[in-house]
Amino acid sequence: MSTLAVSVWRGGRDGRFQTFMVPRLDAQTVLDVVTHIQRRLDPTLAYRFACRVGMCGSCSMTVNGEPRWTCRTHVANVERNGKLEIAPLAHLPIVRDLVTDMREFFDKWARARGQFQPTKTRRDDVARVAPSSAGRLAIDAAIECIGCGVCYAACDVVAWNPDYLGPAALNRAWTLTNDVRDGAGRARLAAVAGDAGCHACHTHESCSERCPKHLAPTASIAGLKRATALAALRGEL
Amino acid sequence: MSARAETRLWLAQRASAAVLALCVAVHLATMIAAVRGGLTAAEMLGRTRGSIAWAAFYGVFVLAVSIHAPIGLRTVASEWLGWRGRSADVACTIVGVALLALGARAILAVTR
Numbered sequence: 001m002s003t004l005a006v007s008v009w010r011g012g013r014d015g016r017f018q019t020f021m022v023p024r025l026d027a028q029t030v031l032d033v034v035t036h037i038q039r040r041l042d043p044t045l046a047y048r049f050a051c052r053v054g055m056c057g058s059c060s061m062t063v064n065g066e067p068r069w070t071c072r073t074h075v076a077n078v079e080r081n082g083k084l085e086i087a088p089l090a091h092l093p094i095v096r097d098l099v100t101d102m103r104e105f106f107d108k109w110a111r112a113r114g115q116f117q118p119t120k121t122r123r124d125d126v127a128r129v130a131p132s133s134a135g136r137l138a139i140d141a142a143i144e145c146i147g148c149g150v151c152y153a154a155c156d157v158v159a160w161n162p163d164y165l166g167p168a169a170l171n172r173a174w175t176l177t178n179d180v181r182d183g184a185g186r187a188r189l190a191a192v193a194g195d196a197g198c199h200a201c202h203t204h205e206s207c208s209e210r211c212p213k214h215l216a217p218t219a220s221i222a223g224l225k226r227a228t229a230l231a232a233l234r235g236e237l
Numbered sequence: 238m239s240a241r242a243e244t245r246l247w248l249a250q251r252a253s254a255a256v257l258a259l260c261v262a263v264h265l266a267t268m269i270a271a272v273r274g275g276l277t278a279a280e281m282l283g284r285t286r287g288s289i290a291w292a293a294f295y296g297v298f299v300l301a302v303s304i305h306a307p308i309g310l311r312t313v314a315s316e317w318l319g320w321r322g323r324s325a326d327v328a329c330t331i332v333g334v335a336l337l338a339l340g341a342r343a344i345l346a347v348t349r
Contacts, residue, residue, distance in 0.1 A: 160316035194243035195315065225247070232244040 004079060006033055008045065009087040012094050017085065030070035030078065031059050034086060034098065047098040054212065057148030061098050062087040067153035069212040089153040105149050105166065112169040113191045116176060117184035127181045135178040142175050142220045144213050151207035151217050163196040167207035167217035170198055174220035177227055189228050190237055198224035238326065246308050253305035260298040285347045292348040299340030307333035 002024040007017040020037045031049055038045040049059035054072040061070050063078050064085050078084065092100035120127065129136050151167035152158055158166050165173075173192045176182050192198050198221045207217040231237040238246075271281055285291045307329040314320040314329065 157316070190240045193240035194238070195312075195321075197240070199243060199247040200312075228240075228244050229248050232241055232248065237241045237244055 002082065004033065004075065005083045006037065007083070007085045008034070008037060008098070009094075010045075010097055012096060015094070015097075017087075024075070024082075028075045030061070030063050030068070030073045030075060030084065030086065033075060033084065034061075034070065045098070046096045055146060057146035060089050060148045060150050060153070062089060062153065067150040067210055069148050069150060072212060089149050091153050091155070091158045092149065100149075102149060105152055105168070106147070108165045108169040109147075109172055111191065112165045112173040112197070113184055113188040114169060114172040114176065115184075116179070117182050119181060119183035129180060133180075135180055138178040138223065139175045142171050142215055142217075145171055145215060146213060148212065150210050150212055154206040154210040156204055156206060157200050157202055161196065161200055164200050165192065165197055167201075167221065170201075170224055171215065171217040171220040174223050177224065186231070186236055189224070189231050192224050193228040193232075193237060198228060201225075246311075249304050250308040253301040253308075256297065256301040257305055260294070260301060263294070264298065282347060286349065288348055292344055295340075295344045295348070299337060299344060302340060303333045303337035306336055 004022045004024050006020045006022050008020060009015055010018045020041050022033050022036050022041075025032070031052065034045070034047050035049075038047065047059075047061070049071060050056040051058075052071045054069060057069070059070045060067060062068075062085075063070065063073060064080060066078075067089055068078070070086075075084065086098065088094045088098050088100045092102060092105060095101050145168055147168060149168070151171075155164075155167055157164045170192055173188055177185060177188060194200075201218070201221045203218055203222070205218045208215070208219070211217065228237060310332055311325060311329040314325045320328075
């Protein structure tokens with residue numbers, strides 16, 4: 001049986017890589033590798049996962065220098081000469097080993113007014129939204145985000161500007177901007193405009209390149225740029 | 238700076254970029270044509286002096302540069318130097334005014 005040489009980040013920000021030898025198996029995912037290390041080689045290894053099937057977004061890590069969801073990443077697609085390097089997600093504080101503190105990431109969703117603001121009560125009829133309407137189609141293209149943080153870790157602007165809301169929060173804001181049932185449109189556009197919001201995006205498209213759900217946050221951010229520009233020209237911002 | 242002001246700065250930079258794309262193309266084509274045509278400096282000045290068209294063209298060019306460059310520098314200062322806030326805004330405004338003054342001086346020198 002062949003083996004993988006796996007370098008895993010240990011400790012906090014000032015930690016270092018530790019190498020483990022892990023048996024190479026067929027159809028093995030990176031999460032399988034990390035789980036093997038924690039269960040068989042070093043039970044003190046800290047990492048985070050839940051669903052194991054690409055739904056919860058909790059197992060994201062940096063694999064050979066690139067942010068990825070590890071449960072759906074096959075070792076065969078990322079190993080280089082029998083080696084793997086696994087580190088915590090970039091741009092987030094490290095709690096320990098492969099676990100990052102996601103608070104800032106999700107706080108930014110709230111700062112981008114990522115909460116749905118209802119305009120009706122339970123006594124009103126259910127809103128009728130045509131599946132073919134432009135707003136619904138725009139939402140469909142962006143709604144499947146699982147909040148894994150891969151786009152945030154891949155984004156250069158997050159590294160340069162710590163206040164930048166990031167691709168995921170702006171993508172969420174874009175879905176709500178297109179939601180005809182939502183009533184916080186103007187306030188949301190004001191929240192996502194400016195140097196910490198959509199206008200800071202350089203359109204590098206690293207988020208779209210890396211998104212494991214194949215979403216295009218760059219397109220959502222471009223939509224927000226158009227919406228905020230129109231609002232500014234109309235004096236509504 | 239308010240969201241409205243920052244959005245307007247973004248719009249101004251995009252609009253000035255569109256103007257610059259045209260101006261730079263015309264400028265480069267003119268330069269290449271003039272040099273390949275063998276025009277001397279005196280002959281070039283003979284064509285630009287008193288020309289309202291060249292003064293207007295380069296006036297628009299300089300104005301677009303004076304709007305575009307300081308807004309971009311403001312972003313560079315923020316992202317690469319961590320220099321943000323009022324002091325950075327003032328410094329970039331000074332750069333914009335300086336570019337406008339230097340550009341206006343150059344236009345006057347070749348068209349008056």
